[in-house]
Amino acid sequence: MSTTVRSTPARVRRVVAVVLAVGILLGLCGSAVADDPGDRKKKVDSQISSSQRDLDAVSADLTTALATLNSTNRKVGVARTALTTAESDLRAANRYNVAIGGKLRVAQADEAKNTRALGANTRAQGRTKALVGGLARQTYMQGGMGGLELTLQVLSSDQGDVTDDLSLADIVLRRQSGVLHRLSGEQAVGRATGNRLAAVRRSIITLKGQAAAGVTRATTARNKAANAKRALEGLQRAQTAAAGNLKKKKDKELADLRWLKGESSRLQKLLDARAAARAKSSRAAAPARPGSDGHFLQGPRPRSQILSPFGYRLHPILRVWMLHAGVDFGFGCGAPVYAAAAGDVVEAGYNGVAGNNIVIDHGRVGSVNVASQYEHLSAFAVRGGHVAKGQLIGRVGATGRATGCHLHFAVLSNGRYVDPARWIG
Numbered sequence: 001m002s003t004t005v006r007s008t009p010a011r012v013r014r015v016v017a018v019v020l021a022v023g024i025l026l027g028l029c030g031s032a033v034a035d036d037p038g039d040r041k042k043k044v045d046s047q048i049s050s051s052q053r054d055l056d057a058v059s060a061d062l063t064t065a066l067a068t069l070n071s072t073n074r075k076v077g078v079a080r081t082a083l084t085t086a087e088s089d090l091r092a093a094n095r096y097n098v099a100i101g102g103k104l105r106v107a108q109a110d111e112a113k114n115t116r117a118l119g120a121n122t123r124a125q126g127r128t129k130a131l132v133g134g135l136a137r138q139t140y141m142q143g144g145m146g147g148l149e150l151t152l153q154v155l156s157s158d159q160g161d162v163t164d165d166l167s168l169a170d171i172v173l174r175r176q177s178g179v180l181h182r183l184s185g186e187q188a189v190g191r192a193t194g195n196r197l198a199a200v201r202r203s204i205i206t207l208k209g210q211a212a213a214g215v216t217r218a219t220t221a222r223n224k225a226a227n228a229k230r231a232l233e234g235l236q237r238a239q240t241a242a243a244g245n246l247k248k249k250k251d252k253e254l255a256d257l258r259w260l261k262g263e264s265s266r267l268q269k270l271l272d273a274r275a276a277a278r279a280k281s282s283r284a285a286a287p288a289r290p291g292s293d294g295h296f297l298q299g300p301r302p303r304s305q306i307l308s309p310f311g312y313r314l315h316p317i318l319r320v321w322m323l324h325a326g327v328d329f330g331f332g333c334g335a336p337v338y339a340a341a342a343g344d345v346v347e348a349g350y351n352g353v354a355g356n357n358i359v360i361d362h363g364r365v366g367s368v369n370v371a372s373q374y375e376h377l378s379a380f381a382v383r384g385g386h387v388a389k390g391q392l393i394g395r396v397g398a399t400g401r402a403t404g405c406h407l408h409f410a411v412l413s414n415g416r417y418v419d420p421a422r423w424i425g
Contacts, residue, residue: 059256060403065249066317069242076239079232086225093218100214104207107200114197121190128183135176250318256353256401257322263351264325267359268415270346274361275369275414296365297340297372298389299424300329300409307406310419325417326373326410331396333378333405339387340372340409340424348383354408355400356380358393368413370423375408376400 308328312321343362350356356377362370378397387393398405411420 059249059253059401062246062249062253062317065242065246069239069246072235072239072242076232076235079228079235083225083228083232086221086228090218090221090225093214093221097211097214097218100207100211104204104211107204107207111197111200111204114193114200118190118193118197121186121193125183125186125190128179128186131179132183135179253315253318254320257318257320259351260322260325260353263353264417267347267412271361271369271371271412271415274346275364278363278369295423295425296362296370297411297420297423298338299340299420300331300337300407303327303421303424305329306421310417310421323417326375326408327420329407329409331405331407333396333398335396335405335407336392337374337377337381337394337396337407339389339391339393341370342387342389343371344386345382345384345393346371348380351400353401355402356394356397357400358382360387360393369415371412371415372420373408373410373412375410376402376406378405 306327307330308324310324310327312323314320315322339360341360341362343360345358346361347357347359354373354375356379357373357375358377358380359371359373362372364370374394376397376399377394378399379395381392381394396405396407402408409420411418411423
């Protein structure tokens with residue numbers, strides 16, 4: 001039915017908390033980035049003022065359920081972004097590893113090729129060096145060119161004249177020179193191949209280091225992605241549970257609204273029956289007269305101190321119109337509650353919305369029958385019978401659907417709720 005709106009720091013904190021929770025879902029906050037600080041403050045002040053009315057329409061459980069779902073939704077969004085980033089990092093790390101792996105395979109193949117080439121070159125140099133050594137030993141043993149005859153005999157199968165001998169000598173010299181030249185070339189090729197092999201091996205060492213670092217990055221990214229996925233899945237389960245809980249609270253809230261309509265109809269029939277009985281009674285009392293201030297009812301406080309007025313308002317979560325069938329006054333817990341006028345206590349009980357509440361039938365006032373109702377009491381001072389105007393009937397509390405101590409005061413005219421402000425000074 002209503003909730004407290006007390007001018008205390010605790011009340012303000014509760015109001016602001018609910019404003020934020022409801023505002024996030026409904027987009028009440030708007031785009032604050034484009035506003036200047038003054039405009040933002042005006043909007044917040046306006047939201048707080050509006051929420052002082054809306055709080056009467058929202059149960060604390062529903063507000064908490066909404067805030068929980070909204071918080072979980074934000075966390076799910078953050079977790080989904082984290083998972084996307086982690087998966088992107090993992091894909092990048094895997095691509096890097098594939099690229100490094102390809103380069104490493106090429107380098108290793110190049111190493112094997114150069115190793116084989118260097119081995120073949122080494123063997124060729126060995127054969128060439130053996131040939132050079134043989135020729136050198138032969139020349140030394142025969143005294144240089146003086147041993148040409150023996151060399152020619154070795155190289156030639158028949159004897160010739162002097163000219164032929166000179167030609168054969170030239171051939172031998174050229175043969176010796178070619179062997180030495182070939183050895184020099186083989187040595188140069190061997191050095192070049194060795195240099196290439198050393199460079200390839202250095203490259204392999206570097207690539208292996210990069211591959212190891214890539215594996216580490218991929219492992220880290222994979223772990224992050226797995227953790228992010230588990231976190232997201234956990235939050236999604238929490239999100240589903242929070243959404244289910246909010247639905248339950250919404251269903252309960254809607255059931256409370258239906259109950260309020262039924263209760264209003266029941267109370268109207270009860271008061272109508274009492275009015276009809278009085279009309280038939282020969283002892284029907286004369287119409288009551290207004291007080292010295294011109295108003296029949298003595299309100300809990302002057303109407304200028306009403307914090308949450310009577311009237312229809314849009315439920316900020318359910319998005320349905322509902323009647324705030326009374327006005328709220330700010331009181332501390334345990335403050336005394338007095339009868340607004342003399343009358344008979346027709347109800348003094350408890351329900352989940354109004355909490356501990358009292359209904360007093362004041363009889364006929366002018367042309368209508370008037371009753372008053374007091375909700376969210378912490379204690380009863382009366383349970384029935386007749387009470388005098390200003391008599392103590394109970395204590396202020398926060399029972400029923402209320403988040404803090406306050407008094408919800410309602411007036412019924414011919415069994416229907418009307419604005420109490422018209423009946424009090």
